[in-house]
Amino acid sequence: MASQKDKGIPLSALNPKFLHTNSTSHTWPFSAIAELIDNAYDPDVRAKQFWIDWTRINGRDCLTFMDNGAGMTRNRMHKMLSFGFSDKHTVKGHVPVGLYGNGFKSGSMRLGKDAIVFSKTRDTMSVGLLSQSYLATIRAQHVIVPIVTFRRYGQNQVEGAASLQAILKHSLFKTERDLFSELRVINATGTTGTRIIIWNLRRTTNGETEFDFNTDRYDIQIRADMLEAHGAKHKQLGRNLDLIPESEYSLRAYCSILYLKPRMQIIIRGQKVRTQLISKSLAYIANDNYRPAFLSKRIRITFGYNTKSKEQYGIMMYHRNRLIKAYERVGCQRKADSRGVGVIGVIECSFLQPTHNKQDFDNTDKYRKTMHNLGVKLEGYWNEIRYKRKKEDPKCTTPIEDAVKFPDQSWVQCDACLKWRRLPDGIDCDLLPDKWFCQMNPDPQFSCDEIPAPSLCHLARGRTFLDTAALTAFAGVVSGGRTVLGPVGDVLTNAALLTPFHWAMQYNMLTMYEVKMLKEVEISKQLIEVQMGVKRKLAARAPVESSAGSFAMATAASPTPWPAASIRGQTDRKPVVRGVERKGQVETEAKRESAGVRAEEVEGEMGLDMEGAPWPEEEWDDGQAMLEGTEITKDGVKAAAMEAESEEEEGQEKKEQWLLLEEQQEQQDRLLELMEAASQERDRCREQVQQLQQEVEELKTRCATLESRRRESSQLSRRLESVEAERASLSSQCEQLKRELEDLRREAQDRASEDYRLSNLRRSIGRLLVTFVPALDLNQVDFNSDIIDEILDRVLYEIT
DSSP: OOOOEETTEEOOOOOTHHHHHHHTTOSSHHHHHHHHHHHHHSTTTOOSEEEEEEEEETTEEEEEEEEOSOOOOHHHHHHHTSSSOOOOOOBTTBOOOOOSSOHHHHHHHHHEEEEEEEEEOSSEEEEEEEEHHHHHHTTOSSOOOOEEEEESSSSOOOBOHHHHHHHHHHSSOOSHHHHHHHHHHGGGTOSSEEEEEEEEEOBOTTSOBSEEOSSOTTOOEEOHHHHTTSOHHHHHHTTOTTTSOGGGTBHHHHHHTSBSSOOSEEEETTEEOOOOOTTTSOEEEEEEEEOOTTOSSOEEEEEEEOSSOTTSOEEEEEETTEEEEEEEOOGGGGSSSSTTTTEEEEEEOTTSOBOTTSSSBOOOHHHHHHHHHHHHHHHHHHHHHHHHHHHHOTTOOSOTTTSOOOOSOEEEEOTTTOOEEEEOTTOOGGGSOSSOOGGGOSSTTOOOSSOOSSOOEEEETTEEEEOHHHHHHHHTOOSSSOOEEOTTSOEEOTTOOOOHHHHHHHTTOSOHHHHHHHHHHHHHHHHHHHHHHHHHHHHHHOOSOOOHHHHHHHHHTSOOOOOTTOOSOOSSOOOSOOOOOHHHHHHHHHHHHHHTOOHHHHHHHHTOOSSSOOOOHHHHHHHHHHHHTOOOOHHHHHHHHHHHHHHHHHHHHHHHHHHHHHHHHHHHHHHHHHHHHHHHHHHHHHHHHHHHHHHHHHHHHHHHHHHHHHHHHHHHHHHHHHHHHHHHHHHHHHHHHHHHHHHHHHHHHHHHHHHHHHHHHHHHHHHHHHHHOTTOOGGGOOTTSSHHHHHHHHHHHHHO
16 A cells, blocks of 8 residues: 655555444434534534435435535535544534534444435535445545536536546446436525435344334334444333333434524424424423533523423433433432432533534543532422422322423424524414414514515404415415415315405414404405395396486495405405494395395306305406496485485494494503513513522522631631641651751761771681681681680680
């Protein structure tokens, strides 16, 4: 293998086997998918939607991932397919999740052996291949990543012809047309974006993929036998899925809690994931703070009870808005009792360092201290909630974890601006439509800048104003008698438009008061139309000539029919008729019978359906033009004038009633505004009181801490004095020992000199004794002992 060099120094090489080795850090397949989601979520891409799907290409199971973000140029794609390149930074408060520049490689190669990337920017279209099969086929000694780039405008000049041939030969797409077909798929989501296809998925020993695509057609789940291999806690729980958090085996459930504050919509197999603010979807929510010694600011902790299952509890630990550890049990929750059961804690631990696969934190001293403090605070919250519950209802014997609970707050994300909005209490988020916009919020002060197209309804101050122009465009209605199928799912024929009442009822956009009002207006409108039809019949049968101006005078006082087929807005129009009682209906029927005209005949000729929508405005204009040219008698004119006068009086009375009701409604609106202002002021005061109470508690805590520190300081002062006294005594003892040591040293020196002189004397005596005792061997005599002295005594004794 020829090594590459930089200035004569060999460079480190990367063997293709490292792709598999690197992917083994993901023991759980969802952690690999999360790496791909993070790449689309980060601020350098900033995608609004992310699609995950399963498909089959050329008979092979494939996972597809697509976003509508900024896309990648050729240079950025090369960095993504390389190792360790991460230049992400915070943009407008959006902190990136990526840290190591390794997420795509480890994640994609964990899911399958081969991956192809399609990306479109405003100017270029790039295709890249990261394939273990390709590298094994060509017996590569280094990791090779073919990348081909096309220009979107002008001549389609190809950058990387050799890469193009490699991609067409070793991928699922054998022609350039197939590649452009996949690039065109990105156009369905926007002008830019990225699409990733992974095949040769990891399989079990029985040949099945590790994912289950059949149990739920709108989800991707992990098979039960694969789930047991992920973590010891799952082995202990066995195959009982009720005890295992749903997020451990369901990708849809995992993506719903993947981010602490979701900014991006995730669509799995064609259905949007209902993401949730985990810290806002709990019951009995309480906030606490954790301020370790190694940080200068406090870390917020949210505690609450799980409203779905008491078996799923623990700490939800996030890092830079991304979930790292879910349902991690701490403190009393790890004991074999009921303490802490059902309690969930939420904390963003951006001060800790996540591991390589972003599924755990480094086991450092900071991490251990954090987990210990979380356990202490969680147990304190559990005891406090139990005390409050017992104080409120002393006779209650049901444990709080077994009681039915509902979230303290209801939040929903707008599909247009992607902002989260709080809904009034009592609204079940599960019953909301799949697409929800800020305009649907009963609280009008929360509105987004981006209005969904078309704008269908505007809610403000308890009143509903329907935009019929937008309604017409939305329903897709066309004139001319053509049959049209609009998004509402109804077939509209003969230009029969949906009335505002029918549309609003279909989308559940009105209050009960508004439903009653619109019903009365619809009934009144249809009765007025029948009455006008009777007048036309009478006018058409009259043989006597009359001027068109007289008829115009007679018809001018009649109520104007509701222009339901008009495409003009109804915002500035107020209904003249508030309601019609049974008496008015009886009078109308009597008029119709006296005229000798059957109701069915009138309805058939005038184009009116009592059960459906009113007849179009074009037919009304034609009928009015026909009547203007018709001659009527003077008696008919007088009768019509009298009848119009009576109807005008009735209309005036109804108008006064309408004005009275409108005034009452305005008063009610002002009262609601005052109540809302008072409620907001109350909430602000309550928040201020809670804040002041927290500050008082903090001050008490600080005072207690200072007092304990003062006592500790006094104790340390006394201990310091005693230590100083001990040090002085030890110093004097040391001096005395030094003097004694000097004396002993001098004595030892004197003794050594005396021993030396004595040894020399004994040697001299020994040499003299040799003359008397020839057998004496001085080399074997120890002159430091008393042997010479004994020999001398013996010789002297013999001589004497």
